[in-house]
Structure formats: C-alpha cells, structure tokens
Amino acid sequence: MLDWIRGLGRGGFRFFETLGRANLFALKTLVGIPAVLVRPRLLVAQLFSVGVLSLPIIILSGVFVGMVLALQGYNTLVDFGAEESLGVVVALSIVRELGPVVTGLLFAGRAGSALTAEIGLMKATEQLAGMEMMAVDPIHRVIAPRFLAGFISMPLLAAIFAALGIYGGYFVGVGLLGVDEGAYWSQMQSQVDLYDDVYNGVIKSLVFGLVVTWIAVFEGYDTVPTSEGVSRSTTRTVVYSAFAVLGLDFVLTALMFGA
C-alpha cells in the first residue's frame, strides 16, 4: 500500500516536472519564432515536410468521411422527408467537428509522429549537441521552424479536409442518391454561419495545430536518446495528441456552442 502511494506521488512529481519543462520549452520556442520569420527558407522546407506531405492522407480521408456522412445522413433524413437538408448536415458536421478533429488526429499520426522521430533521432545521433557546440541554438534552428510550420499547416489542412468532405457528400448525395443539387448548396449556404460555424472550426483547428505540434516537438527534444527512447516518444506523441485533441474539442465545443 505504501509502495503504491509512493509510486503515485513519484508519478505526480514526474508529471508536473515534465509539464514545467514542456512549458519552458514552449516559451523558448516562441522566443525563437522571430528568427524563423527572418529566414523563411527554413519555414518553407518545414511547411513542405509537415503540410504538403500530409495532403494525401487528408484528401483521402476528407473525401471518404464526406461520402459516409452523406450516406448515413440521407438514410436518416429520408425517413422524415428532409433529404434536401443533407448539405446542411454534411457541412455543419464537417466544419464544426469532424474537420478539425479528424484532421487533428490524422495530423498527429502523420506529421506529429514524424516530427518526434526526426528530432529524437537528431538528439540520439548527437546532431543537436553538435549544433550547440557550433554555437547554433537547436531550438531556434530546428524546433521553431517545425513548430511554426505545424501551427500554420493544421488549419489549412482542416480547411482542405472540410472542402473535400463537402464535395464527397455532394458526390454521394447528389450524384448517387439523387438529392436536388440546388437544395444541397442553397440550404448549406443559408444555414451555415460564417462566424458561429466556420470561424469556430478554424479556431479549433488552430488550437489543435498548436497543441499537437507542441507535443510532437517537445517529445522529440525530450526523448531518451536511444532507439527505444525514440520509439516511446513517438508513441507518446500520437497518444497524448489524440487525448489532447478529443479533450480540447469537448472544452472548446462547450465554450463555443454550449448553452
């Protein structure tokens, strides 16, 4: 029993110590952001690696999620003779929820894990220590560009996901199930609000981008510099990011759309 309590206390201390380290790390990274803006080449390279290379999975997922939503939504709505509202159902579901959340989860799995593994391996192979000894701050040179690229990429990927999801829904709803094309678009136009729906979705994706990238770069930088350590850090990135996205989604939804 005593051992259990001791273990719990030790775990608690470790958690808060890591949290403190992560916050200090984020602060140092933010301080390094202006240096990245002066050297846009570093940022562009990371935007390609983090954003552009994530496009295939985002495009595919967006289209299929939209198609499934349209199929499911049609089967429910048709019972009430409300199939013409399919466009609204698809758009609101994707713009408010599925766009930012699914993109956040996919982003964590594709880009987040890659960031952690890359930075972790740089640490394990002494590349970060080598930079320090060359008087180059690895947080400014390696971390800050990746952090900024993740923060910028995530809302753009979520927007692409949402647009393609809506077209996926259109393809199934209008193209295959015979929903009126005018009704699909016009109901969506009249019911989806720019501020309440679109902007709130963008805010969510910005928050998810910030948190997922922060977790990914911190886990890489803080990794135990062995193969096992890098593997564990990569796993932690995906797991913690998934928890963070889902938990924050509830909090943000409650704040934005709660009573």
Place this chain on the structure above:
Amino acid sequence: MTAAFRIMRQRFSWTVSKNYMQRSAETTGPAASETLVKIRDLHFARGERVIFDGVDLDIPRGRLTAIMGPSGTGKTTLLRLIGGQLTPDRGSIEVDGLQVQELGRKALYDLRRRMGMLFQSGALLTDLNVFDNVAFPLREHTNLPEAMIRDLVLMKLQAVGLRGARDLQPSELSGGMARRVALARAIALDPMMIMYDEPFTGQDPISMGALVQLIRLLNDALGLTSIIVSHDVQETAAISDYVYVISQGKVIGQGSPEALGNSDSALVKQFMQGLPDGPVPFHYPARDYMEDLLNA
C-alpha cells in the same frame, strides 16, 4: 570586383598561414596566457555516481593534449563541461580566461564559436550533404557571399581529402569519412581549439592512420590547441604532446607519453600497457566463485 574577390580569397587561403592563424587580441579573454584551458578542483556527479572528484588540469595553447582513461571514467563528460554543455557541481573551468560555468548564453555561444568539437559519431546533419554540412557554421555565423563559402568549404574538404565527396549524403559515407567531414566542419570557422571525442573508435587501420595524421597536421598547421579524449593508447600517445590519465574521478597520471609509459603507478602501467588484470580487476566484483557454484 575580381581583384577584391581574389584578395579576400587569399585572406582565407590555407597557404597564407601567418595572417590566417594569428588570433587577434580581442578574440582572447581577459587573462590570455600560455594555458588555454585551466580546470581546478572539478567536482561533478550524475545522481549518486561521482564522475570527477577534485580534478585539476591545464591544457597549454598550441599543443596536443590527450585525456585518456578506461571506459566510463567521464572523458566525454569532461569535454562537455569544457564546452559548457554541462555545469560542474563545484570547481572552475576556465577557457581562454573566461569562466565557462559563469557565462551567460550569449557569451557562451561566442566562446563556442571559437571552439570546434568532433563528436564520436561525427554528428553530421543527416538532411544536408557533405558540402552543406561543412558550410553550415559559415552560413549560420557569417554573411560571406555564397561564392566565398564555396571556396572555403572546398579548402576545408581538400584539407581532409574529401573534396571529391562534396555531393555525397552522410548516409553514403564510411565511418572514417564521416569523421573527416566532421573535422572539416569543426575547422570551418577557424577555431582556437578543437576537442576530439574518441576519434579513433571503430576505425579500420587506413582510416585510423589518416585521422591520426590529420589531427597532428591540423594542430600544427593551423596553430590550434587540441584536446583528444581517447582510450586508444598507441594512436593517441603517438601524436600527443602531453597526456593526462583519468580514473575513478581523479587524475592518476600525467606527463609526456614516454614518461607515462615508464610510470611506476600500477594503475597507469595497467592502462598504458593494456594489461587485462591489475588495479582495475578483470572480474566484476562477485561472491566467491566456488561458493557460487556449489550453492546453485
């Protein structure tokens, strides 16, 4: 324009050794002396494990000093302490008149620009090719035009014999080549000293011979101060001016390689002659062998 470029190129040429090697007064610390690195009463521990327990060391300018000792005695840790990547628990580390442990971030980075370090793994940046790796410190710390960076990089690569490998990726290099590229990178900013962390580990005889020769040659040609951390006794002793032997947190012997070879100390003798048993026992501490077998 062409004349100006030629003059600038001459300025950085290997052959214009006098101007190239002289260190200006403002690049040295307040108390520049014949001793570049002065370590006094160094104490450092990792958790419960004591790594250094009152170590005193002097690294003279322009010389090649070796720090040797059995594996796990903290030789690499010592280099990290000199480079300010670790902070001692007690004692002082003075580099070029500056107390490393008291320096702020900017001053420490200024000092590091005058140091080079060759890591055991080479620590080449894997997303850059050989040329860009050597150009990395020049691009980070100078505003030199790309044409001049190209010339400088080719000169450094020529010095280590790898000018022809400029377009290769680090993954395409052998271990010895990677270390030579890392050496070219370490001298890119013309540092006042270079620290070598186990430069000979895992090298074939040809690579080892090339590295041994290069380290001595660069030290003398560029007027560098070199610190080699190694447990390869023969190779290191062959090129060193002075040797420190560290074991169990203390300096157990020091002197010229010849003097250490004739040392009376059993520990120094065991290390220098590579004897399997002695003060450092062959067997890890264990209970009595017979007792262990009979009480299975």
